[in-house]
Amino acid sequence: MAADIAQNIANALMAGSIYGLLAVSLALVFGVLEVPQFAFGAHAMLGAYSVAILASYGYWIPVAAAIVLMAILGVLVQALIFDPLRNAPPATLFIAAFGLLLVLQGMALVLFGPNNHSVAPAIAGGTTILGASITYQRMLVVAAAIIAVLGLNVFLRYTKTGRNIRAVGQSRTGSLVVGLSPRRVGLITMAIGSALAGLAGALLAPIAQVYPTMADTLVIKAFIIIVLAGMGSINGALLGGFIVGLCESFGSAYLSLEFKDAYPVALFILILLVRPQGLYGKVVRVA
Amino acid sequence: MITRANIFPTITGVLLLVLLPFIFQSPYHIQILTQLLIWAILFTGLDIAVGHAGLVSVAHGALFGLGAYVTGILTVDVGWGFWSTLPVAILVGALVGLGIGLLTLRMEGHYFVIATLGIGLLITIVIRNWTELTHGELGLSPVPKPISFESIPLNPSLTMYYLMAIVSFVCVAGSYLLMRTSTGRRLRAIRDNSALAAAVGIDVSRTRLVAFLISAGMAALAGSFQASYLSYIEPSIASYEVGFTALMAIIIGGRATVAGPFMGAAIFVVLPEILRSADEFRIITLGLILILVVLFAPDGLAGLSKIAFGKIANLFSGKPTNPNRNSSNVLLDRKDAS
Incomplete structure (x- = not known):
């Protein structure tokens, strides 16, 4: 029994760190640029493909390549799509992001075909903690996700560029007044967010199958997480990732496995019933 | 409600609906046109929420699937006829819609989109996994046709086409007339500025x-109707895609217009054929x-064709062109600088 619970918590931490990392990338881009970057699911998928395609170079070089490639993609999509739409209302941005998702998935389908790829784990083997058997690869995923988010925190707090990003997030107009370039900061922000999404995909690749629509439900969960955590809250997004992981893991262990994907959504709806504006959302009365 | 301004488009539309099967005569093309009309009904329905009310919902795929499954289950497993399931399907869809509306009443912008995404996903998961009721991936068949074809001398696909032509005309006319009522005006007022609408005494929530x-x-x-048209349904009919x-069809076709949903449906039906x-x-x-439509x-x-027609018309009448007059769509208008 205790071993079961430990195993479920271990599974939850692993899944939760992937959800959390993707949610952090969304939260960063949403918090600073107000772009609901739905296509980050596809960025994660391309990150996973980078690892699968470059598998002959080991694991870490392809992971680095995934991060760099996705950062470049981030700059491109910001410059070509989201920067021109910077004053557009939410619905437009959502649709543009979805269009981008389709283009990227379609490209993956054309380039890599519909078949699943699998990636060998970076470190084979595993260990048993408190009766829960955990592969080293899964520990690596959790550690890498937490280190990435810690690194992002340090970057945003203590570097000049990081402070500029937070300034633009607080007030676009204000940052213009003090001489920042919100558009340049936007490029950097989207690059970092995209790189984090790519990292999430690269970490996921060895423990899941790689195929063009692999991140579809993942990105929906990540969106649910950032609504719950309060859009723009980065550490809240990581925590929300773990909560969703726990909810799924225990739900599928003790309720029913078929409805695994439904538990986070059900939790989300329950919270909406109590707090219609989300856990940290501001109450905006319109009527 | 027929005025001089809308009589010409109405006649053109009806003529198109009636004459299209004479242009594309093969049963295959008529089936594609029938699918186009079913999509157009869905898109017109969604446009009431998205185009007129500014409620950008992604849950309508799930609601569409819900309607298909109500008809599917009641005809295949319970043995009802098609027409008796139709009001039940509409009622279930409307009630679930009311539930979604109540849950998301206070949400605006991104939050509303994501909430409908989540709720839609939940409905899809339930349809996919509640196998006792929906048969899961196995699907349901055969869903009967609305009309028994022995009684009508026309060929089956043509009958289905004209039935859908009538239904889509009724839906479009209903939606058009609804938007001419005070409810329609209130909706647009809320879409354009909900705080102001509330201030002048409009019950925004209601x-x-x-x-x-x-x-x-x-x-x-x-x-x-989709369930009956396909005669076999499986969970992907309710998927978030x-x-x-x-939503894409409405954006590409154009929001808060009568022709938009049809243009959007045409793209989604014709493009797979071309490609x-x-x-x-x-x-x-x-x-x-x-992406190109959203950007340009x-x-x-x-909207594009309206501007083009306006320019041509003004060329003949000699009036200056003013495309801005037509763009009543705040969804895509620029935000305030604040």
Whole structure:
């Protein structure tokens, strides 16, 4: 029994760190640029493909390549799509992001075909903690996700560029007044967010199958997480990732496995019933 | 409600509906046109929420699937006829729509989109996994046709086409007339500025709920006909891709217009036919069209053609062109600088 619970918590931490990392990338881009970057699911998928395609170079070089490639993609999509739409209302941005998702998935389908790829784990083997058997690869995923988010925190707090990003997030107009370039900061922000999404995909690749629509439900969960955590809250997004992981893991262990994907959504709806504006959302009365 | 301004488009539309089967005579093309009309009903329903009320919902794919499944289960497993399931499907769709509306009453912008995404996903998961009721991946068949074809001398696909032509005409006319009523004006007022609408005494919550309920009911009605049209349904009919497709079609076609949903449906029906030999490029092409429309034609194809027609008309009448007069769509208008 205790071993079961430990195993479920271990599974939850692993899944939760992937959800959390993707949610952090969304939260960063949403918090600073107000772009609901739905296509980050596809960025994660391309990150996973980078690892699968470059598998002959080991694991870490392809992971680095995934991060760099996705950062470049981030700059491109910001410059070509989201920067021109910077004053557009939410619905437009959502649709543009979805269009981008389709283009990227379609490209993956054309380039890599519909078949699943699998990636060998970076470190084979595993260990048993408190009766829960955990592969080293899964520990690596959790550690890498937490280190990435810690690194992002340090970057945003203590570097000049990081402070500029937070300034633009607080007030676009204000940052213009003090001489920042919100558009340049936007490029950097989207690059970092995209790189984090790519990292999430690269970490996921060895423990899941790689195929063009692999991140579809993942990105929906990540969106649910950032609504719950309060859009723009980065550490809240990581925590929300773990909560969703726990909810799924225990739900599928003790309720029913078929409805695994439904538990986070059900939790989300329950919270909406109590707090219609989300856990940290501001109450905006319109009527 | 027929005025001089809308009589010409109405006649053109009706003529098109009646005459199209004479232009595309093969049963295959008529079936494609029938599918186009079913989509157009779904898109018109969604447009009430998205275009007129500004409620950008992704849950309508699930509502469409819900309507299909109500008809599917009641005809295949319970043995009802098609027409008796139709009101039940509309009612279930409208009630679920009311539930979604109540849950998301206070949400605006991104939050509303994501909430409907989540709720739609939940409905899809339930349909996929509640196998005792829905038969899961096995699906349901055969869903009967609305009309027994022995009684009518026309060929079956042509009968179905004209039935859908009548149903879509009724839905479009209903939606058009509804938007001419005070409810329609209230909806647009809320869409354009909800705080101001509330300040002048409009019950924002109630009006939003009414719009969402009607819109959801129409989506379920379209789903009900889709089940009968396909005669076999399986869970992908309720997937979130359907919801996104509907939303994309409205954006590409043009919001808050009568022609927009039809243009959007035409793209989603015709494009796969054109790209039949290169299906893997279909998704890329769709995505690119979507991005280009959002970037360069925010009022959609209907908006573009309106501007083009306006220019041509003004060329003859000698009036100055003023395309801005037509762009009443705040969804894509620029935000305040604040």
